Amino acid sequence: MSRSASALRALTASFAALGLLTSVALAQQQLAIKPGAKLGLGRAALPEEIKAWDTDVRPDGVGLPDGKGTPKLGDAIFQERCSTCHGEFGEGVGRYPVLAGGLGSLKADRPDKTVGSYWPDATTLFDYIKRAMPYGNARSLTDDEIYAVAAYILSMNDVIKDENFELNKNTLAKIKMPNAAGFYEDDRDTTEKHFWNKSPCMSNCRDEPKVIGRAISVDVTPEGKNGPAVD
Amino acid sequence: MSKQAPKDVLNRRGFLGAAGLLAAGAALPIGKAKAEAAAQPDPAITEVHDFNKLLGDGVDRRPYGMPSKYEKHVVRRDVGWLTASAESSVNFTPLHELDGIITPSGLCFERHHSGVAEINPADHRLMINGLVEKPLVFTMEDIKRMPRVNRIYFLECAANSGMEWRGAQLNGCQFTHGMVHNVMYTGVPLKVLLDEAGLKPNVKWLMLEGADAAGLNRSLPIDKALNDVLIAFAMNGEALRPEQGYPLRAVIPGWQGNMWVKWLRRIEAGDMPWQTREETSKYTDLMPDGRARKHTFVMDAKSVVTNPSPQAPLKHKGRNVLSGFAWSGRGTIKRVDVSIDGGRNWGTARLDGPILDKSLTRFYVDFDWNGQEMMIQSRAIDDTGYVQPSKPELRKIRGVNSIYHNNGIQTWLVRANGETENVEIS
Numbered sequence: 001m002s003r004s005a006s007a008l009r010a011l012t013a014s015f016a017a018l019g020l021l022t023s024v025a026l027a028q029q030q031l032a033i034k035p036g037a038k039l040g041l042g043r044a045a046l047p048e049e050i051k052a053w054d055t056d057v058r059p060d061g062v063g064l065p066d067g068k069g070t071p072k073l074g075d076a077i078f079q080e081r082c083s084t085c086h087g088e089f090g091e092g093v094g095r096y097p098v099l100a101g102g103l104g105s106l107k108a109d110r111p112d113k114t115v116g117s118y119w120p121d122a123t124t125l126f127d128y129i130k131r132a133m134p135y136g137n138a139r140s141l142t143d144d145e146i147y148a149v150a151a152y153i154l155s156m157n158d159v160i161k162d163e164n165f166e167l168n169k170n171t172l173a174k175i176k177m178p179n180a181a182g183f184y185e186d187d188r189d190t191t192e193k194h195f196w197n198k199s200p201c202m203s204n205c206r207d208e209p210k211v212i213g214r215a216i217s218v219d220v221t222p223e224g225k226n227g228p229a230v231d
Numbered sequence: 232m233s234k235q236a237p238k239d240v241l242n243r244r245g246f247l248g249a250a251g252l253l254a255a256g257a258a259l260p261i262g263k264a265k266a267e268a269a270a271q272p273d274p275a276i277t278e279v280h281d282f283n284k285l286l287g288d289g290v291d292r293r294p295y296g297m298p299s300k301y302e303k304h305v306v307r308r309d310v311g312w313l314t315a316s317a318e319s320s321v322n323f324t325p326l327h328e329l330d331g332i333i334t335p336s337g338l339c340f341e342r343h344h345s346g347v348a349e350i351n352p353a354d355h356r357l358m359i360n361g362l363v364e365k366p367l368v369f370t371m372e373d374i375k376r377m378p379r380v381n382r383i384y385f386l387e388c389a390a391n392s393g394m395e396w397r398g399a400q401l402n403g404c405q406f407t408h409g410m411v412h413n414v415m416y417t418g419v420p421l422k423v424l425l426d427e428a429g430l431k432p433n434v435k436w437l438m439l440e441g442a443d444a445a446g447l448n449r450s451l452p453i454d455k456a457l458n459d460v461l462i463a464f465a466m467n468g469e470a471l472r473p474e475q476g477y478p479l480r481a482v483i484p485g486w487q488g489n490m491w492v493k494w495l496r497r498i499e500a501g502d503m504p505w506q507t508r509e510e511t512s513k514y515t516d517l518m519p520d521g522r523a524r525k526h527t528f529v530m531d532a533k534s535v536v537t538n539p540s541p542q543a544p545l546k547h548k549g550r551n552v553l554s555g556f557a558w559s560g561r562g563t564i565k566r567v568d569v570s571i572d573g574g575r576n577w578g579t580a581r582l583d584g585p586i587l588d589k590s591l592t593r594f595y596v597d598f599d600w601n602g603q604e605m606m607i608q609s610r611a612i613d614d615t616g617y618v619q620p621s622k623p624e625l626r627k628i629r630g631v632n633s634i635y636h637n638n639g640i641q642t643w644l645v646r647a648n649g650e651t652e653n654v655e656i657s
Contacts, residue, residue, distance in 0.1 A: 039427055041373040045358050045366035053358055053497050056438060056448060059506045085315070095315035107521035111632055113512065118523075121506045128508040131446030132345065135319070138444045183515060186527040192628060195531075196616045200568070202577045209573030209606060211644060213398040213655030215541070221402040222310055 057127040061173025064126060068168040069148025071155035075163075077145050078152045081134045090114070090156045100156035103178060116157025120183055122175040125150040147172070304328075307340060310406060313394070318346035319445075321388065323409030326535070326556065327543040332383070332413055332584050332591045336467050339412035341474045342388055344445035348494045352478040355442070357424075357462070361499035364429030371478055374464060377419040382461065382484070383590045385558045387411040387530045389487035389514055392637035396626070398655040399642075404540040407641065407653060411558070413591035416482050418463030421456050424498070434500045438507075439481050442496035449490045450504035451483065455528075459484050462495065485560030485589040486528040487635070489514050519630035530560035532619050533638035534567055534594070534611035545600060545649035553580075553596040559613035564592040566612040573606035573642060573656050574621065580609070605645040606656060622655070 057063040079088060086092055090099030102112025111117075115125065129146050132138050141149065151167040154160040159175060160167070215221060298305065307322040314320040324340040341347075352371045360366040388410035394400045401407050430453075437456050441447040451460070461482040464471060471477040476493025483490045489509055504510065504526075516524040534557035539545045557564045563586055568577040580594040594609070611619040622639030629636075644654040 039377060039423070041376055042359075042367040042369040042427060045360055045368045049358065049368065050360050050366060053440075054360060054499065056440070056499065056505055056507075058501070058503065060503070095312075106517060106523075107519070111517060111521075113517070115512075119512050121511065124506055124508050124511055127448075127505070131440075131448065132444070132508075135316075135345065136444075138345065138446065182522050183511075183525040184522060186524050186529075188524075188527065188529075188531070192620075195618055195620050195624075197618045198616060200577075200610070200612065200618045202568070204575060205577070206573075206575055208575070209642075209656040211654045212657050214644075215399040215402040215653035218398075218400050220310075220312065220400055221406060221541075222308060 055127075055130050057123045057130075059121040059123050061123060061169060064123070064169035064172060065143045066169065067143035067147050068166050069144050069146070069151050070164050070166055071148075071151045071160055072163040074148035074150070074152030074155075077141075077149050081141070082149065085135060090153060099153055103157070106179070106182065114157065115153055116159060116178060118179050118182070120177055120180045122150070122154060122159070122172055122177055125153060126172060302328075305338070307338060307409075308405060310394075310401065319344050321390075321410060323405045324412050325405045325542075326409055326411075327404050327537045327540050329537070330554070330593070332556075332587075332593050333467065334412035334414055334591075336414065336469070336472050336475070339386075339414065339466075339472070339475055340388070340410050342410070342488065343443070343474070344447050345443055347474050348441070348443035349473055350442060350478060350494060355478050355494075356496060357479060358497045359424060359428040359500070360497070361438075361501050362431040362434045363425075363500050364431065367428045369424070371464065374419055374424075374462065374479065377423055379417055379419050380461065381415055381417050382482070383413065383415045383585070383587050384482060384484045385411055385413045385530075385589060385591045386482075386488045386491055387533075387558070387560075389489060389527070389530070389635040392533075392639070392641075393634045395622075395639075395641075395653075396631040396633070396637055399653040402653050403542040404535055404537050404641075405542060408535040408537075410488070411556075411591070413556075413558075414466045415468065416461055416463040417465035417468075418461035418482060421460040421462055421481075421498075424462060425456065425500075428500075430500055433502050435502050436500075436504050438497075438499045438501060438505045439490070439492040439495060440497040440499070441476075441492045442494040447489075447492055447509060448505065448507045449492060449509055450507065451481075451490060452526075452528075453500075455483065455486070483528075485530060485562075487514065487530060490528065514635060516629065516633035516635050518628075518633065524633075527636060530558075531636060531638040532559035532561065532564070532611045532613040532617045533557070534564075534609040534619055535641050536569070536607050536609045536643060539607065539645055539649075539651045540643055541651050541653055544651045545645055547649075548600050548602045551598055551600050553598060553607070555580075555594055555609050556591045557594055557609070557611035558589070558591045559611065559615075559617065560589060561617060562614040563588050563590075564611055565614045565616075567592075567594040568610040568612070569594075569596050570608045570610070571605040574608050574610075574640065577610065602647055604647055606654070607643045607645060607651075608640050610640055 085096040086099050092098035099115050102114045102117035105112040105117055126146055129149060147167045151160060305325055305328040309322040321342045322340055324334060324338055355371050357369045391410035392407055395407055434453050436453060437451045439449055439451055463482045464479055466475060471480060479495045481492045481495050516527050534555060536555040538554045557567045567580040569580045570577045580596045582592055582594050584593045586592050619638060619640055625639045642654050642656050643651050645651045
């Protein structure tokens, strides 16, 4: 008899000596799950918890909280909290986003995509400012302040014309943005159908190519071939 | 699953023979094909070095191993002028320094909107609310008790190559194509979590939200969510890196990277898209008529030759390895063609390594270089029959202002001295 077989017999004997309790417990535990049953993991979310996180706003206004603000009030808040990056009139400082202007420029060689010229929904302003602005100190504005800043941004874009217009959950949801109709569903499968090609050309596919542009002439690639110092 | 790589039809004769550029006129000079004896004995061989004489570091000197000090140049890099601040910015994967199909976790490009959130997993929660039978809160411990899977997927930023719409701008594949990476994720199918909460019948969209200071949120169609989306806690066998969403991120196979919400803390079920800032003012594709495509989630088939490329010039005549990546958000890569004459003539590259659904796929062409100038291109074909288009073909439809989804064929000009540059050709 091999050494391992005799060791196994000894082990079995010692399990038997431990008695009935052990073997009953082993029989009940199985490496299996109850089919079709839920996992039973996680716990119910409390209303206070949902309220703390569920601040999102939809284009139909669902999710907008109570509160109000006007462009006039928003101007003062914007100058203090937003203009360092976005400029006094939403013109953008450096490469920070331009918020106003650009109306009618979307077909231009250099389009100016701003809240007024491009954004389809005014509600997005509230959702975004509430979660992400001011940059570096997010979630620090009250709902009244957010309504006011949103009102000021809309007034800079002439979407709101009266500096005392009250923006609130009812009036914000009704605002129609200039470019609301400017978007359509992804149509690549139809408008680019010819990119599906069973027999792409393999030889003599085109005339002799000529270089018409060079990245090194543009000269905007970061300098140095060795990368930054890394420790 | 992986399958047998197609036969390499681009052997030396076929590759050079197919190339009109090289076949014209002069007979092809043969490179240094055979090994020649060195003039002097090589000190790398004849001298004793410290590393084969003295003791090296012991086992605990590097409890978390790092690459060799001779690989310090292999790093992610950014392009300073692209963005206003480093916390809302992007850097780029050094594709020309990689091989195989897996991107090392520390080299995966980063894109943040308000910097990296540093979250203790003990404090992380995932909430599911909205149109569900029972809104739930999960801890990381809960999620790691759920049935999990392992999948390899590419993640490409929709703006990858976006700087190149008007012509060649950045001189290096790291910068032109480096907003892509490919890792193995471990995670729980999103369907498992949604089933636990119980979706109401009218759910059409989900909103995914991050815990970072941008609270980044995106709408996701429910069909995709129930199909192959994962909620991942590991990449390449270890916990997610902080800059990739530690402790929890969404994995949306084949779809634009912005939707792969990092630091994922909440999923809300609803019946319409939320029209968030990231899916309206950004990640919509402005067309020449002034209107914009929206919901352009799928990443079209694309490829790039990583070697040679501007950061990895050719150094030797004679034997060389041309190499690159191909990928498609619609499925697997079926074939990659390579041209050395700017797209006049094409040969088929050899695919090697796993060829997986929505994963980077590696291709090679072994060739002898005679020192003549080349205009190198690659063209990916996926299993839906989509053929990667040229840049002029793309611009004809999309113009030059769509920013996103530039999957046009890249051209590298290899000069006679081996220097390689990013060019736009007629």
